Amino acid sequence: MNINGFSLRDHLRLLAPLFGLIAAVWALRLVLAAMGASSVVLSICSVTTAGAVTLLLAVLLIHGRRAGGYGNVVAAIFLLECWEQGLISAAIAFGALTGTQNVYSAPEFSFGLSPVRHILGHLSFGIGMGTLFGSATGSLLLWLLRKFVPVGAGR
Numbered sequence: 001m002n003i004n005g006f007s008l009r010d011h012l013r014l015l016a017p018l019f020g021l022i023a024a025v026w027a028l029r030l031v032l033a034a035m036g037a038s039s040v041v042l043s044i045c046s047v048t049t050a051g052a053v054t055l056l057l058a059v060l061l062i063h064g065r066r067a068g069g070y071g072n073v074v075a076a077i078f079l080l081e082c083w084e085q086g087l088i089s090a091a092i093a094f095g096a097l098t099g100t101q102n103v104y105s106a107p108e109f110s111f112g113l114s115p116v117r118h119i120l121g122h123l124s125f126g127i128g129m130g131t132l133f134g135s136a137t138g139s140l141l142l143w144l145l146r147k148f149v150p151v152g153a154g155r
Helices: 007-032 039-044 047-064 070-098 115-148
Strands: none
Touching: 007 039, 007 047, 007 070, 047 070, 047 115, 070 115
């Protein structure tokens, strides 16, 4: 994969801290749920929110480091969504395989679906819709940044 002169390795290197942020929030949410934190605390510590924040940060990195264009935004959002939904699916699978319940496999979040259907929903709908909406938002943000904050302005 080579998009606007940037390889998959370049994308992964650029997004590595963002993958770490999503993983940290994912692990923190698991720990907080295991400690019996309130639903308010759990809703604040959200992987979905972390994904939205990393989307914005990815676009800022792409713009600020001149790391490509709109195609690179789509690739970055796709990679971040795959990571986010993969971590959630792993937690659901772990809960199903061990017979334990965690915050990701709890009935109030699984909408009554079996673990397999819940995982398939994350890996299909979650990645697909997350990439579509994230790419649209990220592309709009990149367009706004390029229009109003040209790289190198103010130097």
